[in-house]
Amino acid sequence: MSTYVRLRAVPAPALRNSPAWLGRLFASDGESLRHLVGRCPEGILDACCLDQERIYTSAPLEAPGGRLQAQVVLGGRPVFRNRSEPPLLVLTAAQTRRVAGFLEDADFDALWDLARDRLLPGDGGMTAEAETSHAFVVTHRALRAFYTHAAQWGAAVVKCCSEV
Template identity: 75%
Template sequence: MSAYLHLRAVPAPALRNSPAWLERLFASDAETVRHRVGRCHEEVLDECCLDQERIYTGAPPDGPGDRPQAQVVLGGRPVLRTDRRKPPLLVLTAAQARRVAGFLERTDFDALWDSARDGLLPRYGGVGAEPETWCAFATTHRELRAFYAYTAECGDAVVKWRSKA
């Protein structure tokens, strides 16, 4: 069973603080959500999403105590689900999404990789597999950067849901 992290960006004015409303964002396909709330775009990360977070947590903060990178993959304000046994949904406001977009735009992936590679490579086949591993993480970084850039441009909020498939 693989874990996936779904990120959906929706117009900030449409966002509700209701667990049931947030769950419905993921009960429907993106086109249905787009019709219901006016706009929706998404990104889906595979089971490596937890390891992708390792790339960002080693990044230097923008300023004292300022760590927007912690919001990139796993972060956000938790909203407990109607079924409390399930992991919470995570919400980023439009302002937080803009900060993440700015962080991703300014950040040099190679510098992030250099700080995380020693912890990641053993999990993905060692030094011999570094080119493929680097490529997979760099691709996800580019996809996240594009997702958050578009999200920030639209002024959208982001809702995240971890699923098993």
């Protein structure tokens, strides 16, 4: 099963601890969003992340950042809106910097090698390895660029995830 994730970089001083305010980050158009949180370049990423968490949770403990920081790439502190919607996930600016550092240092080929045997059976098998690997690396690069820009701006990150 794939995860569709929508990420929003929010300048840390603008971040509110209100489920309704956080929810508006994902209900607003681009111009309304910029008005709500201010200017933050590269502040929006919507991506289908496949089983991306499996790539990062395969990171060896001795790797820079280890598994704990790897798991926060798609995780965060849950903020519950209501029972029918999944919680929003919030990363502080400090956590955003750690994730950006992890993604910058991560060797995708090494992570792929650790996770490929768990991923390929559900994504077309060995005959589809080139396409599957390419899809994962494209998402990895998009996440790395997003988190790098967010960290450079000292932004927090709010995520809305859903299963597709």
